Amino acid sequence: MSKYPGTHANVPKYMTTGPVLPVMVIPSLDQALPLADALIAGGITVLEITLRTDCALDAIKLIAKERPDAVVGAGTVLTPHDAEKAAKAGAKFLVSPGLTKELAKQDSLPLLPGVQTASEVMQALEWNFTHLKFFPAVPAGGIPMLKGIGGPLPQVKFCPTGGIDAKNAADFLALDNVLCVGGSWVAPAKAMQDGNWAEITRLTAEAVAAFSKA
Numbered sequence: 001m002s003k004y005p006g007t008h009a010n011v012p013k014y015m016t017t018g019p020v021l022p023v024m025v026i027p028s029l030d031q032a033l034p035l036a037d038a039l040i041a042g043g044i045t046v047l048e049i050t051l052r053t054d055c056a057l058d059a060i061k062l063i064a065k066e067r068p069d070a071v072v073g074a075g076t077v078l079t080p081h082d083a084e085k086a087a088k089a090g091a092k093f094l095v096s097p098g099l100t101k102e103l104a105k106q107d108s109l110p111l112l113p114g115v116q117t118a119s120e121v122m123q124a125l126e127w128n129f130t131h132l133k134f135f136p137a138v139p140a141g142g143i144p145m146l147k148g149i150g151g152p153l154p155q156v157k158f159c160p161t162g163g164i165d166a167k168n169a170a171d172f173l174a175l176d177n178v179l180c181v182g183g184s185w186v187a188p189a190k191a192m193q194d195g196n197w198a199e200i201t202r203l204t205a206e207a208v209a210a211f212s213k214a
């Protein structure tokens with residue numbers, strides 16, 4: 001077997017479970033289950049919790065244990081050590097903003113790695129990754145960039161993330177090389193602060209209804 005595991009079969013599966021991969025930033029552990037429940041009630045079951053807050057690993061552990069029907073992944077994974085910690089907490093997959101050789105070798109969990117340029121896509125392909133996050137999607141060139149990359153590299157499928165919202169998601173999802181989009185707009189920080197879980201369910205349900213691929 002190659003020392004680079006590359007795209008695991010579960011990654012395309014998770015990328016096609018729904019149109020939106022919600023990027024969750026959880027400041028406080030008591031928000032973890034209400035937030036997960038709000039997203040699940042809106043119709044999203046594959047969840048990405050970024051390792052950007054102190055309670056992120058505990059939040060992954062809690063949601064993985066208490067909501068076994070959801071698929072919880074860890075975002076902002078930067079190193080193989082992050083990957084090991086996420087796996088230990090019960091995450092089912094990993095998302096990273098970029099890709100390094102060390103991260104490409106990790107085999108703790110299926111990885112959706114981030115790329116931004118044609119060279120980075122080629123490097124990822126060399127390491128056996130065919131399903132990638134395009135990050136940060138809008139600042140890095142958005143739809144014209146994804147169309148451009150799709151010319152010479154049509155075999156690669158993307159989850160654009162960064163700057164995506166209810167207004168532009170449909171245009172990204174209309175591209176042949178986009179399977180889903182990632183974003184935080186369904187779980188805005190303000191609604192989280194206010195404990196307005198109904199608003200998060202509303203935004204999620206709206207996104208699922210509007211953007212599910214036929």
Ligand SMILES: O=C(O)C(=O)C[C@H](O)[C@H](O)COP(=O)(O)O
Nearest residue numbers: 023050075076161162163183184
């Ligand atoms: O931490 C990561 O690994 C990320 O995925 C970075 C950002 O959280 C997403 O790019 C969300 O971006 P917005 O939807 O524009 O808020």
